[in-house]
Amino acid sequence: MSLKIRKRLNNFRYLFTGGSNSGKMADGHPVLEALLKRRSCRRFTDEPISDEALSAILEAGRFAPSSVNLQTWAFITFTHEEWQETFGTKIPFNANRAIVVCSDVHRIGRILTEFVTDTLLSHTMAVFNAGLAAMAMTMAAEGLGLSSVMLSDTGKSGLLDIPFLKEKMHLLEGVIPIATIALGYRKTASTGIPPRFQKRDVVFRQKYGPLYREDLDDWYQQMKMGYKLTNLTSTFENKLRYYLSRFNDAEAALQKAVFKKTDHSEINNRGENGNRKK
Numbered sequence: 001m002s003l004k005i006r007k008r009l010n011n012f013r014y015l016f017t018g019g020s021n022s023g024k025m026a027d028g029h030p031v032l033e034a035l036l037k038r039r040s041c042r043r044f045t046d047e048p049i050s051d052e053a054l055s056a057i058l059e060a061g062r063f064a065p066s067s068v069n070l071q072t073w074a075f076i077t078f079t080h081e082e083w084q085e086t087f088g089t090k091i092p093f094n095a096n097r098a099i100v101v102c103s104d105v106h107r108i109g110r111i112l113t114e115f116v117t118d119t120l121l122s123h124t125m126a127v128f129n130a131g132l133a134a135m136a137m138t139m140a141a142e143g144l145g146l147s148s149v150m151l152s153d154t155g156k157s158g159l160l161d162i163p164f165l166k167e168k169m170h171l172l173e174g175v176i177p178i179a180t181i182a183l184g185y186r187k188t189a190s191t192g193i194p195p196r197f198q199k200r201d202v203v204f205r206q207k208y209g210p211l212y213r214e215d216l217d218d219w220y221q222q223m224k225m226g227y228k229l230t231n232l233t234s235t236f237e238n239k240l241r242y243y244l245s246r247f248n249d250a251e252a253a254l255q256k257a258v259f260k261k262t263d264h265s266e267i268n269n270r271g272e273n274g275n276r277k278k
């Protein structure tokens with residue numbers, strides 16, 4: 001068999017296994033197993049989620065870790081009727097409930113007056129924390145036998161549609177919708193694993209690199225093959241082109257939402273502890 005064909009077959013195999021080599025380690029370890037087996041779900045049944053289950057999921061978010069315990073997040077929940085009423089559409093993929101996860105520096109800006117909220121640093125911190133809460137909620141859902149998909153594009157659900165979401169949900173300054181977690185009971189078993197970079201491309205010891213060109217090429221091939229398997233009429237390149245076409249507007253809207261009023265030269269004049277220089 002030629003090297004080229006062997007490579008193609010290998011790439012194909014990877015789509016179904018993810019090339020995971022921690023499978024044995026996960027056996028009998030429910031948390032690790034859940035983390036490795038979680039897959040985004042894009043087909044849900046009509047079965048409703050109980051209020052108790054949703055409430056438990058939200059608690060997992062509320063108890064997530066955050067820098068200086070600032071809890072820079074807000075979670076806005078929707079039943080499918082509420083989503084329809086607010087946005088005029090269905091929750092994508094027939095999901096039963098949705099949680100819009102926002103980064104939120106508004107709250108701490110009100111309490112901690114020395115905290116400058118419209119900086120890249122505070123925004124990045126808030127988004128990182130909100131992401132941790134989102135993952136905690138996603139895994140809580142898995143633990144309760146539910147499935148989910150995080151969305152920041154499909155169905156005007158996050159970062160790419162900030163002005164729309166801010167208006168519809170009456171978001172205050174400093175509250176930025178990052179992604180929606182669509183939740184429900186899975187209709188069909190997930191097939192395959194969206195390709196992951198090889199461990200040696202993302203895990204390093206002591207210092208960054210090296211990167212292997214052939215691993216990067218393999219990953220891109222797998223992305224293209226994987227996309228084709230589930231979207232016979234389109235290509236990964238087309239999808240990427242569409243996504244990128246939305247970037248400029250989304251970037252402008254995000255910049256406007258993050259950097260609004262502070263005279264940043266004033267922040268630059270702050271002393272070592274963040275206090276205004278006398």
Ligand SMILES: Cc1cc2nc3c(=O)[nH]c(=O)nc-3n(C[C@H](O)[C@H](O)[C@H](O)COP(=O)(O)O)c2cc1C
Pocket residue numbers: 038039040041042149150151152153154179194
């Ligand atoms: C922040 C974020 C935004 C995402 N946005 C979308 C989206 O708009 N539409 C979609 O179908 N999937 C979306 N996804 C799901 C990713 O495509 C998915 O996580 C990735 O392909 C890996 O697959 P897996 O979750 O099944 O492991 C998003 C995931 C994250 C974390």
